[in-house]
Each structure stands twice: as C-alpha cells, then as structure tokens.
Amino acid sequence: MRSVEEHQAVVDGLLPAMPAETVPLAEAHGRVLARDVVAQVPLPGFDNSAMDGYAGRWAELAAADGSPVRLPVAEDIPAGRTDVVPLAPGTVHRIMTGAPLPPGADVVVPVELTDAGTEVVEIRARPPIGSHLRAAGEDIAAGTMALSAGAPLAAAQLGLAAAVGVTELSVRSRPRVLILSTGSELVAPGRPLARGQIYESNSVLLAAAVEEAGGIPRRLHFVPDDVDQFLATVRAELAGADLLVTSGGVSAGAYEVVKDAFATLGTVEFGKVAMQPGGPQGAGTVDGVPVVTLPGNPVSAFVSFEVFVRPALRRALGHASPHRLRAPARLTSSLRSPAGRRQFLRGRYDAGEVSQVGGPGSHLVAHLARANCLVVVPEDVTELPAGAAVDVVLIEGALQ
Incomplete structure (x- = not known):
C-alpha cells in the first residue's frame, strides 16, 4: 500500500503551475495573485483627521484642562478639500473625518468635546497631543509590497489593491477540470428509479x-x-482540459470500467492507499492530460478529493497555503480505528471539541452533509478515549 503522503506527491506531480493572465480588478474576485503588487501611493495619502471635530494646536488648548476655551473657527475642511491653508495661531479649523489636516495642527478635538460652534467654538476638554490624527503612510508606504503572489483575492485584498491605485491584476488561470462518474446503476436525478438504481x-x-x-x-x-x-x-472530450477526475470503477471487482479502460493505455497507475475511506486510487495521464481516479462511494470520493485533488489544484493555482486549515480538538466520545490505515472520520467541531458524525461507512452521505470537519486518526492508532487530543481538518459547507 502507498502512504497518503506518497499518493499526494504523485497527484501533485501531475499538475504544473497554471499560467498567469491579467484581468481587470473587478474580475479578480476569488482568483489567486500571480505577481506581487506594490503600492503606487501611500495609505493614507496625506495627514488627515480620524474624527469629526476641530483641528488645533495642542499647546493653545491647555486652559481647557480646567475650564472651557473659546477659539475662532477660521476654516471649514470637509473631506475632499484640496486647498487646505495652514492653521493660524490662536484659531482652529472645523474638520471632517478623512479631511486633510492643516499644517500646524497637532491634535483634533472630537465634536463631542465642544459646543459644535461654526464661527467660535467652545472646547471643553483637551485630548492628548496627537489624538485623532492619521499620519500619511502609517498603513502602507508607497513602493512597499501591498499583496504577495499566492494571496487569494477576497474582498479585503481587492479593496487594498484599489486603494493603492491598481486597475488590473496578474492572476493564475483557473484549471479546467473534466468530471466523470461511472456506473451502470446511476440515473439522473428527477427520473424514476428501477430496482438496483441510484441517483x-x-x-x-x-x-x-x-x-x-x-x-x-x-x-x-x-x-x-x-x-x-x-x-x-x-x-474525445479531453481537448482543452487541464485535469480529468473520475469517480467509480477503480476497485477490485469484475466490472471496473475506469481501471480496465485506462489499464490498456499503460499511463495510469492503480493501487491502494493506506487510508479509510478512499483506499482504491489511481493517477496518471491520458493523451497527456493528468488523470486522477477516485473511488465511487460518495464519502470516499469526497474525502479523496479533499486529501489529494484539492491541494493539488490549489498548488497549481499558486496558493501560498494549499491545504485546509487544521485545528487541535478534544474528542467528546471514544472511537475505534482499523490498524494500518489513516482514518478520516466525519466530525462536528465546536469550541475546541469534536464529536463524530455518523459511522465510518463510505455511503453515509447524509452524515457527511452534517459534518464541518474531518477527524484525522493516524495509522498506528486503533482506539482513542473521550477527551483524547486529535487533529481535525476544517471543511466548509456543513449544514447548521
């Protein structure tokens, strides 16, 4: 038997890195960055106010520590104003959040500490010097790296790219995956089932x-x-595909069409991996196209995809972290596991504890739909008591 790691290496070796392509920023959501992004401008781009209030000189507000201070409001600075004049001694400027700080100001007094005057303002308390100011470049400096290659582009990353002036991004092309399920017993959902058939x-x-x-x-x-x-x-269907994934037809039975057909080519290797579910596996090429053959039971197909295909796809896409997140957990009840095979049990993870969902059967797809993790039991472990520490692989899409 192959180990899980040995078969992972075989599948990883089938898929080369996907080529890069340039797309508009609005079309990059969910893609993977292929090249580093450097900030074209600093963030913030200028010294500005973090509050609605009054920009002033801290030293001139000293009297407000004991009693209110009244100062003339010399200017009004809304966000977006570009012709900001320096702060004259003995005055303040009314300023809005995000507006440029006038030269000479070293504090912003929040409007809540004033009477909100527009010509003369009464300041009732003095915040510490430097309060409520955002310094130019304090978030990121111009010319520094904003995003690293391998970053998945979600909302926050796209927002940062836009904020530093980027209009398009270099991303990895998405692999085109042909999917084939085999089995003469299979029927399309919605059609009547005869005895012995399944959807x-x-x-x-x-x-x-x-x-x-x-x-x-x-x-x-x-x-x-x-x-x-x-x-x-x-x-006939392989043209344009970067990967073929099949399910079913790879076990040791008499009617294993995937195994029998690809064996005639001599370019796909079949064998068993020391894991459960998902022991029968195959990998290779057909007409130069990478092929991964998975077992046919739904849970076996899902677990096999998670363990072998998903990380290979994400690595080809350039993800800096191609594997699922793992977390330590404590079992809420005892479990048993067969010797010599790594077990991937369906589980429900919550607040550091994990409970098993259903039995180990590879046909129990309803239990799979209720799981939010896979409990990993090593090959040399056959029994674990309640409270034992285990690793769980966090998966998405579980029912609540």
Whole structure:
C-alpha cells in the first residue's frame, strides 16, 4: 500500500503551475495573485483627521484642562478639500473625518468635546497631543509590497489593491477540470428509479468541490460501461482540459470500467492507499492530460478529493497555503480505528471539541452533509478515549 503522503506527491506531480493572465480588478474576485503588487501611493495619502471635530494646536488648548476655551473657527475642511491653508495661531479649523489636516495642527478635538460652534467654538476638554490624527503612510508606504503572489483575492485584498491605485491584476488561470462518474446503476436525478438504481450525485459533489478549490468544472454524463466506448468517449472530450477526475470503477471487482479502460493505455497507475475511506486510487495521464481516479462511494470520493485533488489544484493555482486549515480538538466520545490505515472520520467541531458524525461507512452521505470537519486518526492508532487530543481538518459547507 502507498502512504497518503506518497499518493499526494504523485497527484501533485501531475499538475504544473497554471499560467498567469491579467484581468481587470473587478474580475479578480476569488482568483489567486500571480505577481506581487506594490503600492503606487501611500495609505493614507496625506495627514488627515480620524474624527469629526476641530483641528488645533495642542499647546493653545491647555486652559481647557480646567475650564472651557473659546477659539475662532477660521476654516471649514470637509473631506475632499484640496486647498487646505495652514492653521493660524490662536484659531482652529472645523474638520471632517478623512479631511486633510492643516499644517500646524497637532491634535483634533472630537465634536463631542465642544459646543459644535461654526464661527467660535467652545472646547471643553483637551485630548492628548496627537489624538485623532492619521499620519500619511502609517498603513502602507508607497513602493512597499501591498499583496504577495499566492494571496487569494477576497474582498479585503481587492479593496487594498484599489486603494493603492491598481486597475488590473496578474492572476493564475483557473484549471479546467473534466468530471466523470461511472456506473451502470446511476440515473439522473428527477427520473424514476428501477430496482438496483441510484441517483448520480458524485459529479455534482465533485463539480462543486472543484469550483470551491478555484477550478472550472465540466461534467461528462453517463459514459457507457463498455471499455472501448468509454475510452473513445473520454478521449474525445479531453481537448482543452487541464485535469480529468473520475469517480467509480477503480476497485477490485469484475466490472471496473475506469481501471480496465485506462489499464490498456499503460499511463495510469492503480493501487491502494493506506487510508479509510478512499483506499482504491489511481493517477496518471491520458493523451497527456493528468488523470486522477477516485473511488465511487460518495464519502470516499469526497474525502479523496479533499486529501489529494484539492491541494493539488490549489498548488497549481499558486496558493501560498494549499491545504485546509487544521485545528487541535478534544474528542467528546471514544472511537475505534482499523490498524494500518489513516482514518478520516466525519466530525462536528465546536469550541475546541469534536464529536463524530455518523459511522465510518463510505455511503453515509447524509452524515457527511452534517459534518464541518474531518477527524484525522493516524495509522498506528486503533482506539482513542473521550477527551483524547486529535487533529481535525476544517471543511466548509456543513449544514447548521
């Protein structure tokens, strides 16, 4: 048997880094940055007020420590004003949040500490010197790195890119993933089921997982279980794909069409990985296109995708951290695990504790939908008591 790490390395080696492309800022959401972004301007771009209030000289407000001080309001500075004049001695400027600080001012008195006067203002307390000021460049200086290659571009990152003057970004192209579920027992949802048939769900599950990982999925429906027809259909669909992911047809049974068809090519290797669920695995190429073959039970397909395909896709996309977040947790109840296989159990993680969701069966997809983590039990552990420490892999999309 291969170890989990050995098979991860095989799958990782199939997918090269995706090429970079330049897209407008508005189209970069959810992509992965391919090149560093340098700030074109400082943030803030100028000294400005952090409060609505009055810009003044701290030393001239000393009397306000004991009794109110009245000073003339020489200027009004709304946000966006560009012709700000220096602060004359013995005066204050009424100023709004984000407006440029007048030269000479070293404090902003919040309007709440005044009578809000417009011609003469009564200042009732003096805040410490330097209060409520934002210094130019205190967030980021011009010419310094704003975003590093490998950063996923979510709302905050796109907001920063816009704030430093960027209009387009270099991002990794999204891998195009062809998804194929096999099995003569599969029927499209919505059609009547005959005895022995089930609704096909793996392609829906895997397409969503590919999209969440950053790829572009395309589902190939109901390819015949005949080896020749299967191979001909798949090869006709591979053009333009960066990866083919199949589910089903890779075990040791008599009708394993994926294994039988790809074995004739000699470019896809099949074997078992020391894990549960998801032991039967395959990886290689078909006509130069990387192929990863997953087992057919829904939970096995999901776990196999999480362990092998998702990190490979994210690494090809340039993610600085391709793996899911892990967290330490304490078991709420005892569990058993088979020796020699790494177990990935469905769990519910909350506030440092994790409870098992359902049994270990790879067909229990309803239990999978209620899980928000995978509990990882090492190969050499066969039993853990309640309260034992375990690692959990945090997954998304669980029902509340």
